[in-house]
Structure formats: structure tokens, C-alpha cells
Amino acid sequence: MLKSKTKKLKNGCRKRHYSCHSHNVELEYCSNCSAYCMYNDTMECECCTKKVTKSLKHTWVKRVMLAGMKQHRHFVNNWLMFPTGTKENPIYLEINYREVVYETDVKFLALFQCSTLPPKEILPLIKDNLFIKGIRIWVPDDEFMDEKCPHCNMVMKYNRKGDEFCPSCNPITS
Numbered sequence: 001m002l003k004s005k006t007k008k009l010k011n012g013c014r015k016r017h018y019s020c021h022s023h024n025v026e027l028e029y030c031s032n033c034s035a036y037c038m039y040n041d042t043m044e045c046e047c048c049t050k051k052v053t054k055s056l057k058h059t060w061v062k063r064v065m066l067a068g069m070k071q072h073r074h075f076v077n078n079w080l081m082f083p084t085g086t087k088e089n090p091i092y093l094e095i096n097y098r099e100v101v102y103e104t105d106v107k108f109l110a111l112f113q114c115s116t117l118p119p120k121e122i123l124p125l126i127k128d129n130l131f132i133k134g135i136r137i138w139v140p141d142d143e144f145m146d147e148k149c150p151h152c153n154m155v156m157k158y159n160r161k162g163d164e165f166c167p168s169c170n171p172i173t174s
């Protein structure tokens, strides 16, 4: 009888990947595998054995929320005036940050926006309510905001540096 070989790709990847929705296992994003993988004590990817960098959790949560505020600032500010949605029917917003699409309840963006508590207290709370919805295959240079240019009414954008601009009045070449 023939032994079945585990297929190994050129980069050492053995396709032992996990959905980022797997809540009960600790995963990290392995850039070599371009996927979520388990890792061992020495931070090696269990799939390709290359080192994975552990994400600086709170810095990462903060960056995602900052992107979320750029993408939903108008909506969040309106929501703060007239909160809608309930515990049973929360309003989820999608946040695109790099290659990942996250999802969170609008109230956590509002909390991030206007809480007077120190970040070390709110970021863990937000982290528990920030979910990964999917992976983007293509990451654009500029992302859309939910605000319109006061001069020409075009939808505003922001670039990777975080500069906000109107694509029509003041296009920034990044």
C-alpha cells in the first residue's frame, strides 16, 4: 500500500489553516501562509514552521477602531445623538483594516469615540466585541469614508497615512 504524503508547498505551507472565526483556538495571522494558523511556544507557525509575529493586541484594536471611525464617523456621531438598536438587535458595522474585514456593534465605536476612560480599560472591552468577518483579497490604497465633501458632495476618502481628502477637489497622490 502506498503511503500518502503530506503535500508541502514551496514556502513550507501544509495548508493547516483555520478560519479566523474559530473562537476556541489561539490563532495568529501567518504572512508566509497568508492565513490564520496555530503557533507554538516559540511563535513558530504550526503549518509552515516560520516565525509569526504576535499582534500587539491593543495597538491593533486601536488601529482597527481608528479606521472604523474614519469609515463610519458620520454614522457614529448621528447614532450618539439618537441611539438605535438594542441588545437583541444590535447594529453591526463593517470595518476594513488592511486585509481583514472586521465587524462590531456601533456602540463600541461610540465608546471608542467618546469614552473618558483610559484606553487600557476600554480597549480590552472593545477587543472582546470585535469580530473578524472575512479577508479581503485586494486592499485599496484609499478607503472610502462616510462623509461627503462640503464643496462638491463627492464621497471623501483617506489614504494609508490617514490623510482625508476629496478625490475631486484635492486629490492626494499616495
Ligand SMILES: [Zn+2]
Pocket: 012, 013, 014, 015, 016, 017, 033, 035, 037, 047, 048
Ligand atoms: Zn500554511
Ligand SMILES: [Zn+2]
Pocket: 013, 030, 031, 032, 033, 037, 045, 046, 047, 048, 049, 050
Ligand atoms: Zn505559516
Ligand SMILES: [Zn+2]
Pocket: 149, 150, 151, 152, 153, 154, 166, 167, 168, 169, 170
Ligand atoms: Zn470636493
